[in-house]
Amino acid sequence: MKPGLLALPIAAALSLPAAHPVSGAYPMAGGSSTSDGWHAVAAALVASAPVGPACKTLPPSGRGSVTELGRLRVDTAIAHSxxxxxLNQAIQAAGLTHKLNTAKDITVFAPTDEAFKKxxxxxxxxxxADRNALTRFLAYHVVQGRKTPGDLKKAEFTxxxxxxxxxKGSGDKIKVNKAKVACGNIRTRNANxxxxxxLLTPKR
Incomplete structure (x- = not known):
């Protein structure tokens, strides 16, 4: 994977409030211990962290960082990578830009340019050039719901x-069908x- 992976320019007009604390993560008076509360916070942070061997190319702050990616809707993030x-060219050719950016809580498996070259x-x-076939192909790369690495350990999704x-897999070794995840669990404004x-190819 090239070092430029997801080094995205950020549109200043897009904004998202800072992440909210996990519900119930902080102890209330008379409730669970402080230790239990922070264990819940730590678990939530681990669950939301990007995974994959190419994630080290993501900057810790500023452009392309996890925080800034969270401000972008998923196709806007794809378009600037x-x-x-x-993939962005394919989404535009299929006329799916608006649908992806307005979808709520989805997971997108995004093939790199190198994957398309194969x-x-x-x-x-x-x-x-075939809009119907292209739409079907792209739809096969999207599932409903924000899937975390824990959800992908050994699962099947429609x-x-x-x-x-x-x-299947975990950490830096997650596979989707036969494709390997280079960097995943990147939270955008409306998708993981x-x-x-x-490339993922429908069997039917």
């Missing part, structure tokens, strides 16, 4: 296309984003 330019130029051009995907190194 140099490593996801082909398809070959001729097949890629044919796919981009995609928005209607066919199923399987996931997992950057993957391969």
């Amino acid at each position: 140099p490593d996801l330019s082909t 398809l070959g130029r001729r097949k890629l051009d044919k796919l981009l 995609t928005l296309e209607g066919d199923k995907i399987t996931t 984003l997992y950057v993957i190194d391969g």
Whole structure:
């Protein structure tokens, strides 16, 4: 994965309030101990942290940081990533930009440009020219709900296309079908984003 992964310029007009504390994470008077409360906070932070070998390329603050990515809607984040330019082109060709940006609580498995190159130029051009096939292909990369790494350990999900995907693994070794997660559990304003190194193809 190139060092430029998800080094995104941030649109100043987009904003999101700071993350809210986890409900029930802080002890109330007469309630659970302070230790228990902070254990809950720590567990929530771990659950929301990005995972994958390429996550180290994310800056700790400023542009492209986890905090700033949280201000962007998912397709806006994809559109500004140099490593996801082909995916952005496909989303535009299918006319799905608005639908992705207005969807609520979804998970997007985003193939890199290198993943699309494996398809070959001729097949890629044919796919981009067929709006129905392209829409189906892209829908197979999206599932409803914000999926965390814990959800992906060993699971099967029905995609928005209607066919199923399987996931397995943890930490830096998560796979979606046969594709590997390069960096995932990136929380955008309306979705969890997992950057993957391969294309997901519907079986039907």
